Each structure stands twice: as C-alpha cells, then as structure tokens.
Amino acid sequence: MVQRKSVVPPDYLPLSCRFAMEFVEDVSDLRDFLGNTAVMRKAPQFRRDPYLIGVAGGTASGKTTVCQEIISLLGDTNKRVVIISQDSFYRNLTDNELKLAKEGNYNFDHPNAFDDKLFKEVLLELKEGRPTKIPHYDFVTHSRIPGKEEIIDNADVVLIEGILVFYDPEIRSLFDMRLFVDTDSDIRLARRVQRDLEERGRNIAQVLHQYTTFVKPAFDEFCFQTKKFADLIIPRGAENIIAIELLVQRIQEILRTPRSSSTSSLASNSSEKLNGEENNKPTRFAAGDCQTNGFVRPH
Numbered sequence: 001m002v003q004r005k006s007v008v009p010p011d012y013l014p015l016s017c018r019f020a021m022e023f024v025e026d027v028s029d030l031r032d033f034l035g036n037t038a039v040m041r042k043a044p045q046f047r048r049d050p051y052l053i054g055v056a057g058g059t060a061s062g063k064t065t066v067c068q069e070i071i072s073l074l075g076d077t078n079k080r081v082v083i084i085s086q087d088s089f090y091r092n093l094t095d096n097e098l099k100l101a102k103e104g105n106y107n108f109d110h111p112n113a114f115d116d117k118l119f120k121e122v123l124l125e126l127k128e129g130r131p132t133k134i135p136h137y138d139f140v141t142h143s144r145i146p147g148k149e150e151i152i153d154n155a156d157v158v159l160i161e162g163i164l165v166f167y168d169p170e171i172r173s174l175f176d177m178r179l180f181v182d183t184d185s186d187i188r189l190a191r192r193v194q195r196d197l198e199e200r201g202r203n204i205a206q207v208l209h210q211y212t213t214f215v216k217p218a219f220d221e222f223c224f225q226t227k228k229f230a231d232l233i234i235p236r237g238a239e240n241i242i243a244i245e246l247l248v249q250r251i252q253e254i255l256r257t258p259r260s261s262s263t264s265s266l267a268s269n270s271s272e273k274l275n276g277e278e279n280n281k282p283t284r285f286a287a288g289d290c291q292t293n294g295f296v297r298p299h
C-alpha cells in the first residue's frame with residue numbers, strides 16, 4: 001500500500017507518474033505502486049510553485065497588518081508563507097532627488113518612483129520557485145540598505161503588498177489572487193502621521209506637506225484606479241475579521257489543492273490564466289492513477 005508521504009524527490013522517476021512522487025514513501029513504494037512495469041527515465045527536477053497574492057491599498061490602509069493577520073490565522077501549518085513589500089523596490093535616487101526627498105518634495109507615490117524592472121524580475125523568480133533576493137528599504141535615508149537583502153526560498157505563499165502593486169499590467173498579471181485594502185482616508189492620514197513621526201523620522205509639517213502635495217493626489221490618480229482589478233476588497237483592513245477569516249479559509253483550500261502549470265502536460269484542464277483580469281481557480285488534474293493532493297510541479 002502506498003503511503004501518502006512527502007519525500008525528497010529522487011532523480012529517477014517514471015515520467016508518466018511524476019506527480020505521484022510527493023506521496024510515496026520511497027522509490028520502492030513507487031515501483032510497487034506502478035507494478036514494477038514502468039520504464040524509468042530521468043525526470044525533470046520538481047519544485048514548489050508559490051502562490052502569489054497581491055495586496056494593494058492606500059498608504060497606511062493596513063496592507064501589512066492584513067498580511068500579518070492572514071499569517072497569524074493560517075496558524076501552525078507546514079506551508080511557508082512570507083510577506084514582501086513593494087517599498088523594497090523604490091528606485092535609487094539621484095543626489096538632486098534625494099535633496100528633494102529630504103525636504104518632503106519628492107513624489108514617492110507616482111508609479112515612476114518604483115524600479116518596476118527589478119520588481120518584475122523578482123516576482124518572476126519567486127513565481128518560478130527560485131531563491132530570490134529582496135532588497136531592504138530604509139524610509140529614513142530614502143534608500144536601499146546595501147548588503148541587507150533577505151533571501152526567499154521555497155515559499156508556498158507570498159503576500160506582496162504595496163500602494164501600486166496592481167498598476168503595471170504585467171506585474172498585476174503575475175498575481176494568483178488580488179486583494180485591495182479599502183480604509184477611510186481620514187483614518188489613513190491619522191495613522192500615517194503617527195507612523196511617519198514615530199518610525200520614519202519625519203516631522204508633522206513634512207508629513208502634511210507630502211500628503212497634500214503628492215500622497216493624496218497620487219492615490220486618487222493611480223492607486224484608487226487599481227481597485228477594480230481586485231478579486232476581493234477588504235473594507236476597514238485588519239478590523240474586518242470576517243473578510244480575513246474567509247480569505248484564510250480560501251488560502252487553506254488553495255494550499256490543499258493541486259496546482260497545475262501551463263508548462264505541464266498534465267495541466268491541460270487548468271482554468272488558470274495569467275491575463276490579470278480573471279480569477280485563478282485552483283485546479284484538480286487527473287492523470288490516470290497519478291493524482292496528487294499537493295502543490296508540486298516540474299520545471
């Protein structure tokens with residue numbers, strides 16, 4: 001009897017049954033499972049395919065707090081769930097831009113403030129399940145801290161939060177699920193003032209000047225316009241425990257469901273699309289006896 005257990009993938013597996021590898025005790029179990037008749041040939045390496053969740057919303061809407069709450073409610077799971085922030089991908093500033101930033105006169109809320117090329121590369125690496133370096137951004141100096149990158153490897157779910165994560169269509173299309181945290185703008189401003197004074201080395205005049213000159217107009221022009229791309233809108237952010245609990249149930253369901261690849265020959269019944277405007281439904285694939293209940297797909 002083949003036991004459904006996760007194993008380190010062996011190098012040689014029957015190609016016709018490569019998706020079964022996670023659930024057999026070892027290669028001999030697999031041979032029993034196949035009745036010793038399968039032709040053994042070198043199979044591609046296997047990897048986990050992370051599920052990417054984009055979390056957009058205005059400044060201080062609670063994007064980070066919602067992500068933390070999701071992780072906390074997912075609780076003790078053998079899945080690896082991580083958060084990354086679009087803030088890590090702010091562009092390096094020229095000397096003149098840095099001078100403006102220190103005066104509160106640089107527009108950090110415009111799409112051009114971000115290094116979308118690097119952001120895209122990183123998301124693609126994550127999506128391909130490769131170890132990925134995430135820069136560390138410092139709001140006090142308005143720059144990335146050299147040598148302080150975080151490496152993300154083997155993630156099952158990656159929550160990617162940021163004010164403009166849905167702005168660029170290509171970036172938007174990389175998310176498997178899109179959330180928009182919708183919090184009243186007065187509340188956001190109040191939280192932003194407090195946070196920027198306590199954590200980001202600003203004074204009240206700078207915060208209010210930056211907010212009225214750049215943050216609010218850019219929210220109206222760019223961020224709010226991306227709300228329509230969300231699969232789910234979370235009014236009131238982390239206060240909305242019902243929305244977050246439902247979301248967590250959905251993520252748990254997704255983590256339990258096999259996920260297929262457009263590159264996989266077993267994925268022909270996949271309803272997943274990367275066009276950005278459609279929900280990605282978890283799919284069940286059936287390949288003879290080789291159904292799995294995992295999250296694995298070949299390179």
Ligand SMILES: Nc1ncnc2c1ncn2[C@@H]1O[C@H](COP(=O)(O)OP(=O)(O)O)[C@@H](O)[C@H]1O
Pocket residue numbers: 057058059060061062063064065066161191192195236237238239
């Ligand atoms: N529901 C809430 N109630 C009270 N404070 C909150 C709530 N959600 C977030 N905050 C606080 O507001 C600030 C901004 O929240 P954060 O989650 O960092 O927002 P964002 O990631 O959207 O900028 C933080 O100081 C956070 O602790």
Ligand SMILES: Nc1ccn([C@@H]2O[C@H](COP(=O)(O)O)[C@@H](O)[C@H]2O)c(=O)n1
Pocket residue numbers: 058059060063087090101108109138139140141142143162163215
């Ligand atoms: N050097 C910087 C970079 C960004 N900001 C502001 O941060 C906001 C985005 O971060 P949230 O956590 O609030 O989503 C954005 O509104 C920028 O104005 C900054 O002040 N300084």
